[in-house]
Amino acid sequence: MASGNEEERSARGHHGDKIIEIDYVELKNGEDRALVRRKKRRRRQKVKPALIILLVAVIAAILVAVLILGSVSKDAAGREKDAGSTGASAAADGDAGDSGAAGTQEDDGEDGDADTADAKPYYYNPEREGRYAAFADAHPEIGMEDVYWMVDCDLDVAPYEDTHPLPDPNDILLMVNKHFYLPDGFAPTDLVPVGNTMMRAEAGAAMQEMIDAAAAEGLNLWSQSGYRSYGVQVNLYADYSAQGGVEGADTHSARPGYSEHQTGLTTDLNTITDAFGDTAEGKWVAENCWQYGYIVRYTKENTDVTLYKPEPWHMRYIGRDAAKVMHDEGILSLEEYWVKYVLYQPPETSAAGAGVG
Numbered sequence: 001m002a003s004g005n006e007e008e009r010s011a012r013g014h015h016g017d018k019i020i021e022i023d024y025v026e027l028k029n030g031e032d033r034a035l036v037r038r039k040k041r042r043r044r045q046k047v048k049p050a051l052i053i054l055l056v057a058v059i060a061a062i063l064v065a066v067l068i069l070g071s072v073s074k075d076a077a078g079r080e081k082d083a084g085s086t087g088a089s090a091a092a093d094g095d096a097g098d099s100g101a102a103g104t105q106e107d108d109g110e111d112g113d114a115d116t117a118d119a120k121p122y123y124y125n126p127e128r129e130g131r132y133a134a135f136a137d138a139h140p141e142i143g144m145e146d147v148y149w150m151v152d153c154d155l156d157v158a159p160y161e162d163t164h165p166l167p168d169p170n171d172i173l174l175m176v177n178k179h180f181y182l183p184d185g186f187a188p189t190d191l192v193p194v195g196n197t198m199m200r201a202e203a204g205a206a207m208q209e210m211i212d213a214a215a216a217e218g219l220n221l222w223s224q225s226g227y228r229s230y231g232v233q234v235n236l237y238a239d240y241s242a243q244g245g246v247e248g249a250d251t252h253s254a255r256p257g258y259s260e261h262q263t264g265l266t267t268d269l270n271t272i273t274d275a276f277g278d279t280a281e282g283k284w285v286a287e288n289c290w291q292y293g294y295i296v297r298y299t300k301e302n303t304d305v306t307l308y309k310p311e312p313w314h315m316r317y318i319g320r321d322a323a324k325v326m327h328d329e330g331i332l333s334l335e336e337y338w339v340k341y342v343l344y345q346p347p348e349t350s351a352a353g354a355g356v357g
């Protein structure tokens, strides 16, 4: 008997809707018909409130359905209106067609996110979504558009941690910083003299042009410290860190392999002092160097990105086209340019627009 009850209970556990049937079985085998009637009556009484609840539920469901239909048709009208502009901007962006269509489908359920989803720039990489979010959380003062390119060039990673070797150390547009370094033993093969220093041929010719143009305006520029080999940088960095500790040295001196001077595309002008920025020469360079394919690599506007103190004397050659884009677009660091024009390329139409401007 006891074991029989146990079996029935376990059956109930698995099939909750068989309670009635099981009760009958139990009672046919057993003892009390009055109990059957009582149970039946209790069940019948339960049916009435259940019916009322069902009716209320049906009415509520109809009301909800009416409300939903109303808002859906409103949505549909809105979406048709948006479709025109979405199509136009997708065409303008060139390759945005696919993501635009996916975005529209995803947005059907949630009205609020539509705008942010559409605002993702072309250098947004969905694989880095977690890193973008973490960096944005840690830096609420930085706008999302900047968060994307900053994470794209590893600014969410501590300097000198998880660093990457540069695949092509001869690329004029390479980006050497505290995250990207030159391959071991790299030395440029086309060095030419500029004054008492050496630079790669293309960069050296452009630097000489700039020095001559400044001279024509009565300004005296000279190349003071150009190409430095890996070995020279080893000694230089060792001296600086012996004097001011590693932390102090890192604010103004690159670790070996991480120095732009090893590329042959860089030189330090004149006195190599902060005061240079306030001289007529320093001001002229800041204003005009882009016309010769140069940038002032470390400025007070980009310290948070380069992680170096401002160096108004440190010139980096990137070529005239790139320097013009940075100048015209107001791009303040090579890091930002590198993400937006080297790692990713802007959609064709806006690149043409940049060329016109």
Ligand SMILES: [Zn+2]
Residues within 6 Å of the ligand: 261, 266, 267, 268, 314, 315
């Ligand atoms: Zn320098």
